[in-house]
Amino acid sequence: MKPFGSLRTQGAGLLRTEHEGHEVVLGGWVAHRRDHGGVAFIDLRDRTGVVQLVIEPSQADAMDAARAARNEYVVEVRGAVRRRPGTSVNPDLATGDIEVAVTRFSVLSPSRTPPFPIEDGIETDEVLRLTHRYLDLRRPELAARITTRSRVVRVIRRVMEDNGFLEIETPILTKSTPEGARDFLVPSRLQPGNVYALPQSPQLFKQLLMVAGMERYYQIARCFRDEDLRADRQPEFTQLDVEASFVVEEDLFSLVEELFVELWREVLGESLPIPFPRMTFDEAMRRYGSDKPDTRYELELADVSRVFLDTEVGVFSHALAAGGVVLGLRLPGGGDMTRREFDELVTYARSRGGGGLAWAVVEESGDLRSALRKFMNDGEVKALVEETGAVPGDALFLVADGRERAAQELLGGVRVELAGRRALVAQELWNFLWVVEPPMFEWDEEGNRWAAVHHPFTLPSERFEEHIEDRPGEVTARAYDIVLNGVELATGSLRIHDPDLQRRVFRLLGITEDEAQEKFGFLLRGLSYGAPPHGGIAPGLDRIVMLMTGASSLRDVVAFPKTQSGSDPMTGAPSPVASQQWQELRLRALPPPAPAA
Numbered sequence: 074m075k076p077f078g079s080l081r082t083q084g085a086g087l088l089r090t091e092h093e094g095h096e097v098v099l100g101g102w103v104a105h106r107r108d109h110g111g112v113a114f115i116d117l118r119d120r121t122g123v124v125q126l127v128i129e130p131s132q133a134d135a136m137d138a139a140r141a142a143r144n145e146y147v148v149e150v151r152g153a154v155r156r157r158p159g160t161s162v163n164p165d166l167a168t169g170d171i172e173v174a175v176t177r178f179s180v181l182s183p184s185r186t187p188p189f190p191i192e193d194g195i196e197t198d199e200v201l202r203l204t205h206r207y208l209d210l211r212r213p214e215l216a217a218r219i220t221t222r223s224r225v226v227r228v229i230r231r232v233m234e235d236n237g238f239l240e241i242e243t244p245i246l247t248k249s250t251p252e253g254a255r256d257f258l259v260p261s262r263l264q265p266g267n268v269y270a271l272p273q274s275p276q277l278f279k280q281l282l283m284v285a286g287m288e289r290y291y292q293i294a295r296c297f298r299d300e301d302l303r304a305d306r307q308p309e310f311t312q313l314d315v316e317a318s319f320v321v322e323e324d325l326f327s328l329v330e331e332l333f334v335e336l337w338r339e340v341l342g343e344s345l346p347i348p349f350p351r352m353t354f355d356e357a358m359r360r361y362g363s364d365k366p367d368t369r370y371e372l373e374l375a376d377v378s379r380v381f382l383d384t385e386v387g388v389f390s391h392a393l394a395a396g397g398v399v400l401g402l403r404l405p406g407g408g409d410m411t412r413r414e415f416d417e418l419v420t421y422a423r424s425r426g427g428g429g430l431a432w433a434v435v436e437e438s439g440d441l442r443s444a445l446r447k448f449m450n451d452g453e454v455k456a457l458v459e460e461t462g463a464v465p466g467d468a469l470f471l472v473a474d475g476r477e478r479a480a481q482e483l484l485g486g487v488r489v490e491l492a493g494r495r496a497l498v499a500q501e502l503w504n505f506l507w508v509v510e511p512p513m514f515e516w517d518e519e520g521n522r523w524a525a526v527h528h529p530f531t532l533p534s535e536r537f538e539e540h541i542e543d544r545p546g547e548v549t550a551r552a553y554d555i556v557l558n559g560v561e562l563a564t565g566s567l568r569i570h571d572p573d574l575q576r577r578v579f580r581l582l583g584i585t586e587d588e589a590q591e592k593f594g595f596l597l598r599g600l601s602y603g604a605p606p607h608g609g610i611a612p613g614l615d616r617i618v619m620l621m622t623g624a625s626s627l628r629d630v631v632a633f634p635k636t637q638s639g640s641d642p643m644t645g646a647p648s649p650v651a652s653q654q655w656q657e658l659r660l661r662a663l664p665p666p667a668p669a670a
Contacts, residue, residue, distance in 0.1 A: 086122015135178040145184035151177040204642040243278035255299035265659040271297035279316040283607040316609035354511040362485020367559025395475030407468025427483040513548040565610025572600040
């Protein structure tokens, strides 16, 4: 890194033995201070790392100035780089072979005592850390993640530019066209009663850029969704937004694989094999009970419905009579689990909304130890063991439901929980996977209507295009997700470029012609002026950096994140505004609802 600024000549963490004898000027924060036999040792930290300063008694002026310095004071020093004596070399520090013998020391800015230690591995309340995020970001681990994020963006821009993509900005203040989650709304002062919406994604704008002939677009896009938060979700997030014309799925697969290969090579120094494996949505659900399966471990679901066609196990027979399934999952060596561990898994399954989870242990005799055993005949026991491939000492977990997808999702969740509890995950693996051919529509029980699985602008598979109206549940989409170690990194699809087909999809979704014109008229109008075939994808930048750095939460890779409640403890946002601001908008703030009794 080139030195920048007149107050220093070098980054503290970049000094090495080849700088021995060089006089340097450094600036940074006091990380630690130690005094031994009249000699002062100070660890100086800046963005590049930490270096040890040594102030000898002979440097009286520097020593006097250093006595006033405390942790997190900002200081400027001048001195000569020298090798550390052999006994004081620190192999755990990048600068551990050298130190700086200080000849001048100045305090540039004092600091109050921080509310928590500025070091890694601290156990401090997260709200306290977020309230003082500017201090939290000084911690080396967190600072390194933000630095990695910057490097990731730099590689993204290079790869996209090398592939002929144009970086184009799209509006932040736009029209409310809900795509599933709630919009953040911005009242208009100049047009009272009307609102802008913050974009959930640049989806419609990037499609119109294809109509405009831009052909290859990308953007490091800020997106906003007013929804409940989780560890992998924030109300505002960043994605690499991509759209291209005259492409099919393979073109986008190749581009994204090239991008991830370059990211892992340049940022992590690791090689990724390509092409990435592919799996249909149906296969992913059948084998793993998830549309974003973690393939680092081999636990797979088995359909054992035929074992129980004539069973006396009531929950199984009821599920099968309703057209459902009975699914099993074998845990090798799981017979050593305690009764408490089995009970915890049953409770976990119920917490996910499942009707229940049955378990069994295969004994040395081949029989089962299970509460279900008294309802099962010997033939069912033998067939169940054979269907699951179980051997003595294994544990079996069984789920039954009148809806196949519900059974798959429940047992898929148990699979993930078991892998975590049993430490089955190979942490050193990077298992990328394309999940393709998802359903185009799903039935919304609450709304009593069909809903788009991805979004309503997704192109249906050609073989199903004529059946949109009469067999919507069978229609698959030309859509694709890229999954890494059980985390969805990106969702994409080919788009509808025929306005008549787009209207058909709207009608199936219960969007009338008038509603379509009101919400999406600008898109339909644009598609009518010669829209090329096009498609795109939107990898989540926050999630990519989270996985690359081993962070457990998106909040650890975002400079200024929100809490689980969507608030910012540092600034106090969201917050009330003055009555005059409401009056200018011709709005009135309602009082918050009274707390439940």
